[in-house]
Amino acid sequence: MAAQTILFDFTLDKDKTGDEKQRQDVAKILRNELEHIFPQLELAYCMESPENGYFAVLHENKDTVITVRIFQHGLLTLNVEYFLPEGKEPVLSFEGAMRLEKVLALKLKAVKGQKLPALKRGDVARYFPSSDERIIEYDIDKVVYEARSPFQKIQIMHSKTLGNMLLLDELQNIAESDLIYTETLMCRGAENYEGKEICILGGGDGALLYELLKENPKHVVMLEIDELVMQACNKYLSVICGDVLEKRKTDQYEIIVGDCVDYLKKFIAEGRKFDYVFGDLTDIPITDTPEGETWDFIRTIFEHSFQVLKPDGKYLTHGNGSTCTVGLRLFEEQLELLRPKVKFTTTKAFVPSFMEEWLFYQVTFA
């Protein structure tokens, strides 16, 4: 079950859309052209206002519905929407829509025009945002798993090119394609984990733990709050996490299900120290000010983490999309507030399932 929405927009000379009469003329040209493709097109409704221009609803048998807006500044938007039964050909094919855009741009004498690829609606969720709020369409063909834990909505979707993908609260987390994510987070090749003591905060997908264990650390303790995430990843993401979430504990590692802040406090009280602490928790929020629950949480994590780090230890964590300069800057400002003082370096990688470049931080005592 799906509807298709195809959006076109054209920029016209604003001297041709400034008054009602002009907009009516443009609308007439548009309607004439559309009738070549939709012969039974009817005008169902239109409205006008000096401030907001022209708006109209056209339809063919109430099936394909087309809305048109002509703003007085010269912008014309055209939305075509229809229901597409399974296995049927679309009313407007990809090439058909391309041709329509070209013809309309010509007839409307548009300065520029664009046609957006058809949007599929009501089908499996496939549109997710990049960190800078751009639309990304994934080639998702199946919802593999869906559940709500006490902490979050957990989904595992299958993408034809990226494999199984974990989504938490409808945000992309990690996919089978994303070894580069884990390798950049852990600075594989640049850091030597052999014989080291490591603490992972979060990391419920198991990928970081799985990769770290290949480097012969002395011991890794992983603190993950969400049992259900681990069960789901163990079952559907074993390509990236192996059997570490299945076993839960060996001589080399232990996964503790619980609130990492509670355990960090316990470690501080015991005087337990690590060579590496990994922050593999919530992403940095995209906000203009470092306020709210998430920022408080980030600060709490920082403060406790550095208390369990050896003097030459490192705190490694993911940042955000490299285009999110404001959020990243706020994150760095929080680091600068820490006492004792810390300093940091960054690494970055294009993460396939994020469809963008991601920034990672390596923090040490200054």
Added chain:
Amino acid sequence: MAAQTILFDFTLDKDKTGDEKQRQDVAKILRNELEHIFPQLELAYCMESPENGYFAVLHENKDTVITVRIFQHGLLTLNVEYFLPEGKEPVLSFEGAMRLEKVLALKLKAVKGQKLPALKRGDVARYFPSSDERIIEYDIDKVVYEARSPFQKIQIMHSKTLGNMLLLDELQNIAESDLIYTETLMCRGAENYEGKEICILGGGDGALLYELLKENPKHVVMLEIDELVMQACNKYLSVICGDVLEKRKTDQYEIIVGDCVDYLKKFIAEGRKFDYVFGDLTDIPITDTPEGETWDFIRTIFEHSFQVLKPDGKYLTHGNGSTCTVGLRLFEEQLELLRPKVKFTTTKAFVPSFMEEWLFYQVTFA
């Protein structure tokens, strides 16, 4: 100048949308919820049909226009559109739209819901399709160059993360970020170009020629039809093409502006042979049948190319997105028809500016 269109869709229990009365009830719930966010909302128009369900136009001062469709199969689509003046805050923020989706899903008792990231319209063109017709939004902030040559529309756009991008007839071609494209096409590391004679068909962006020259070939001849593409790339894509398009000819290479088929015929007549021929021309069309101008062109190129190849020579070319299995299969079938017989291998790489994995072919005499 831009309008924003924000699309939501909800899948409802189809037993609740099967008749007109039920759809009216759903529309009422929806309208009540929308009024919390748009207090001056008015119902401007609505229509009903047993086959195509409910459609309505709501608006606030004719500024924000909302259209609603409720299909009898249970799908509800909601389109919110308004003009967003430069520097103004959107009517619905990213987080606001997320919250609205959650509230509506709850109140409508939806099986599932999704909110698409806001689409920007009338601004710089930023939406382009992947090879399998998914929408990709680029972080394009500027049109650097735009012209129409006798052969195609040439655009160079600037993307914040990918650098300058070449688009031909509104399709992504290559960007500053795409060294991996050229390296995978030429099988860098696997092929030895030292002292070899090479012919490039097309390649107007200059990137392939630039990279090949680093490998000390004996001589490269490049046959490109579009003078204007080379001028644009020389000026705006020098990161990937160096000065090869500026110089045009040295002891090591020559760029000939002309139809490559004419020159291939000339080479055949002269008995001139190459170690490598590169097909860096039009992409493989995405069609169900190997017919039409482009397929004829592909076959012509094949036939002539293999006549100028030495017996142990190689024909290297790009294929298409690795999800386009039908188009790729047709391409391979054309290869299989060639006499003398040929065999092929493939390589692939995720090309940053294509936002997808691309397939490349290496063809030799069988």
